[in-house]
Amino acid sequence: MFKRFLENTTQKNQELKKLYLLIHRYGPIRRVDLIEKTEIKKTTLTRMIDELLKNKFIKENGYGISSVGRPPILYDVESDCNYIIGVHISRMKTNIVLVDLRFKQIDQESFVMTSIHTPEFVIRKLESIIHDFMEKYHFDEKKLLGIGLAIIGPLNQEEGMLLSPNSLLMANWENVRIVEMLQDKFPVKILLKKSPNAAAIAEYHAAGFMHKNILYCISGGWGMDCGVVMDGRILQDHYAGENGYGHMIIDMDGNECSCGKRGCIVAYTSFKGILTELKKENALLDNMNEELFQKASFNEMMEYFLQGDKITEEVILRSSRYLGTGLSNLVNLFNPDLVIVNGPFIYEFEEYYNQVIQYTTQNVQKEKEIIYGQGILKGNAAAVGVAILLFDSYFSE
Ligand SMILES: [Zn+2]
Structure with a gap:
């Protein structure tokens, strides 16, 4: 029933859907506020609300505050109708x-x-x-x-x-x-x-639409990618190809990257990048079987790093500087008001996260206040x- 309502593309239904969406976004909401937002005539709006109520797509949800007369009814969507x-x-x-x-x-x-x-x-x-x-x-x-x-x-x-x-x-x-x-x-x-x-x-929804511009960075084990929300919309929603964020070059003569170029962020922050750095510190790792690491599951790799010695920890922490510097470039470019960083090292090592943020803020050009965090919904x-x-x-x- 509800699905059919959403799939109905007639002009009349489009108006009803628009009203439903407003109630979804701003509900619980008074009728007078809906009139203001839609500029629909009061009688027409009442009829439309009745139709949504009759179908149980929305419900009356308590009363609002009024200085004169009866308190107004508040409308909200039926959250469990689908x-x-x-x-x-x-x-x-x-x-x-x-x-x-x-x-x-x-x-x-x-x-x-x-x-x-x-x-x-x-x-x-x-x-x-x-x-x-x-x-x-x-x-x-x-x-x-x-x-x-x-x-x-x-x-x-x-x-x-x-x-x-x-x-x-x-x-x-x-x-x-x-x-x-x-x-x-x-x-x-x-x-x-x-x-x-x-x-x-x-995260844009979770924070109640408070931050219109969000930079969301996932620095995963095998790569790094970002999602950008600008003015409440996904930037480049239709482009889903290989993203360039992780291959932003931060060291022109740096380590070789899997993409064939040198000095990309992931060449230092991915599992492989960290292993490359580890090899420089530890001769024992020289004959490491690359193929085995390519096939390793996420948990096996994480276990390998978590069981590592002091040098391993140092190398991991050192990589935070590359991620932070890369992030600062993105912050300077996109001008977000909220920056969220997510990833295995972020979650496992508090110090890693702190350093990433420190290196980011250190290189950000602006004075505007930016909120940094790991997000409200975290892994979900x-x-x-x-x-x-x-x-x-x-x-x-
Ligand atoms: Zn690269």
């Missing part, structure tokens, strides 16, 4: 969230990714987890608005396809038509988006964000 699933797949783990229409997290599940996690295996796991959610919260596909998938690029978002996420996922993940695979299991709308963009939009940001983007997609068509 559900959305958000999935974030990374080399580290697959994270699945169930959210209501207010994007509140109702449940969450995750599983660690290993070398046996082929696309088929992951889809099967997803199928089982989503069915568990449906059973637990008593809803079926009719009440499932859709499934959002957030994955690191490069992707073909329109075709619902992973291209060659060379440094981020395990084998067998090249040219995977992931949307199609999931669609075979769930005949609902499925949307594929780049994870840093999804994470940035989730991309999964929640892609659920939000799925909801938004019904209004942007």
Whole structure:
């Protein structure tokens, strides 16, 4: 029912959808404020509100404050009239969230990714987890608005396809038509988006739209990527190719990077970059088997670093300077008011995070106050964000 309302593209319904979206954004809200925002005549607006109420898409939610007369009724959306699933797949783990229409997290599940996690295996796991959610919260596909998938690029978002996420996922993940695979299991709308963009939009919502310009950096184990929200919109939403952020050159004569150039951020901050630096310090690592590291799971790599000695820790901390310097360039370029940094070393080493921020602020050109942090939603940001983007997609068509 609700899905049909969102899919209805008649002119009359567009007006109703616009009103619904306003209530979604500003609710609980008074009728008089809706009139002000829409400039719709009072009688027409009352009729439209009644229609939304009758269908149980919105509800009356208490009373507002009034200086004269009866207190006004407040309107809000029925947050549990449909559900959305958000999935974030990374080399580290697959994270699945169930959210209501207010994007509140109702449940969450995750599983660690290993070398046996082929696309088929992951889809099967997803199928089982989503069915568990449906059973637990008593809803079926009719009440499932859709499934959002957030994955690191490069992707073909329109075709619902992973291209060659060379440094981020395990084998067998090249040219995977992931949307199609999931669609075979769930005949609902499925949307594929780049994870840093999804994470940035989730934090934009989580902070109550307070920060209009956000730089969200994921410094992962195999790469580094950013999502940028500008004036409340994702910058370059349609571009989901290999991102240049991680290959920003910060040392012209620096270490060789996997991209063939020299001195990129990832040449110092990725697992491989840190191993290269470690080799310089420790001759024992000289005959290290590169291939083994390429195939290692995220947890194996992290364990390797966490068990490391004082030198390992020093090398990891040293890499914070490269990330911080790279970030400061991005801050100078995009002028964000909120900067969020996320990644395994950020979460595991407090000192690493502190140093990244210190090196960033040290090189930022501006006087305007910028808030730095690890975000409100932390590791769930991309999964929640892609659920939000799925909801938004019904209004942007
Ligand atoms: Zn590079």
